[in-house]
Amino acid sequence: MTEYVQTRDYYLDTIKGLLVVGIVLIHTAFHSGTSYVPNYIRNIVLTFDVPLFFFITGCVTAKHHDINPLKQMYKLILLFFFCVLIYQICCFKLNIQELMQPVFLTGAPTSLLYSINASYWFVPMYIVSLIYAKVIISYFKNFVIYSILILVPVFYIFMYNIECVEKALGQNVQSFLFYLWLILFGFKMYKFKGRKYWRTPLILASIAIILLYLYFPNLIMQEYKFPVKLPYFVLSIISISGMMLIYKDVKNNFFAKIGKNALYYYLSQGIGASIIFSIAKLPVSIWQVKFFLCFLINLTITLFFGYIISLIYPKLEKLFIK
Numbered sequence: 001m002t003e004y005v006q007t008r009d010y011y012l013d014t015i016k017g018l019l020v021v022g023i024v025l026i027h028t029a030f031h032s033g034t035s036y037v038p039n040y041i042r043n044i045v046l047t048f049d050v051p052l053f054f055f056i057t058g059c060v061t062a063k064h065h066d067i068n069p070l071k072q073m074y075k076l077i078l079l080f081f082f083c084v085l086i087y088q089i090c091c092f093k094l095n096i097q098e099l100m101q102p103v104f105l106t107g108a109p110t111s112l113l114y115s116i117n118a119s120y121w122f123v124p125m126y127i128v129s130l131i132y133a134k135v136i137i138s139y140f141k142n143f144v145i146y147s148i149l150i151l152v153p154v155f156y157i158f159m160y161n162i163e164c165v166e167k168a169l170g171q172n173v174q175s176f177l178f179y180l181w182l183i184l185f186g187f188k189m190y191k192f193k194g195r196k197y198w199r200t201p202l203i204l205a206s207i208a209i210i211l212l213y214l215y216f217p218n219l220i221m222q223e224y225k226f227p228v229k230l231p232y233f234v235l236s237i238i239s240i241s242g243m244m245l246i247y248k249d250v251k252n253n254f255f256a257k258i259g260k261n262a263l264y265y266y267l268s269q270g271i272g273a274s275i276i277f278s279i280a281k282l283p284v285s286i287w288q289v290k291f292f293l294c295f296l297i298n299l300t301i302t303l304f305f306g307y308i309i310s311l312i313y314p315k316l317e318k319l320f321i322k
Helices: 010-030 039-045 051-063 069-090 114-119 122-139 142-158 173-189 195-215 230-245 254-260 262-280 287-317
Strands: none
Touching (some): 010 039, 010 051, 010 114, 010 254, 010 262, 010 287, 051 122, 051 173, 051 230, 069 122, 069 262, 069 287, 114 262, 122 142, 122 173, 142 173, 173 230, 254 262, 262 287
8 A cells, every 4th residue: 555656566556456446345245244245255355355455565665665664654644533533523523532543543433434443453553564574674684584484474373273462562463473474575576476486376375275165164264364363374375376476567547546546445445334334234135136236335435435535635645744
């Protein structure tokens, strides 16, 4: 979700744009869809999930070394601060304590827009992971980075059925290590594009996940996402390998434009995912029809508000950021 001003990689932007659609699909299935969407559908949609954002951040860092994580932090703080402020103004209810939560990265309380706060976990995790990754990339030698890339997967193998309660800057270490690893992995793997490198991990990860689903037919992948455990770790390799396997140069396009402003659309999907709670209560007997209807409405709202935010927020940002 990182922004940059040099020559853009429109393929990465396109994948981020498609990921916005993927997040809309996921939150349609998980937030308002909990009561009617089958578990196997929720397992499938998690294949194309947030880990790709972190991996792409590593790729962008490899392409543009001057990324400033503190600037990213300021932008995220201001964006969600204004989000909560506007929400409170619209609700005619000013609560200073809740208004300060985005400033201290502890939440974005919008009770009537449940999905915004439910999606907010990404923000502090992204900031903490990016800061640590930038420090490691800037001040440590390559053998340290490669050691982390090797040791973190080993850590998840040993922590398969164990939950770690330790925290790094307020974030669960078991999840933080995963997202830090993804950024470093993207940083080192960006130059390795194409079938020569990515066909094998894609096949192995896919086989592992298929066997897991066959052996545990009632498995719920979401349970391995918070905190991150080995099955979700392996699942993320499928989307990463697939993305790099089919890598090609592309021109600016509709999805690339969304990906360029992915942060705004990530915020707006919280609006859409909240609104469709009322749609999900409609007495539609065929769950596929309800799911498609909710997804379509969610996506339309997300694209509309994301575009509006992309026009308004940069003007507000200029008042606060040099």
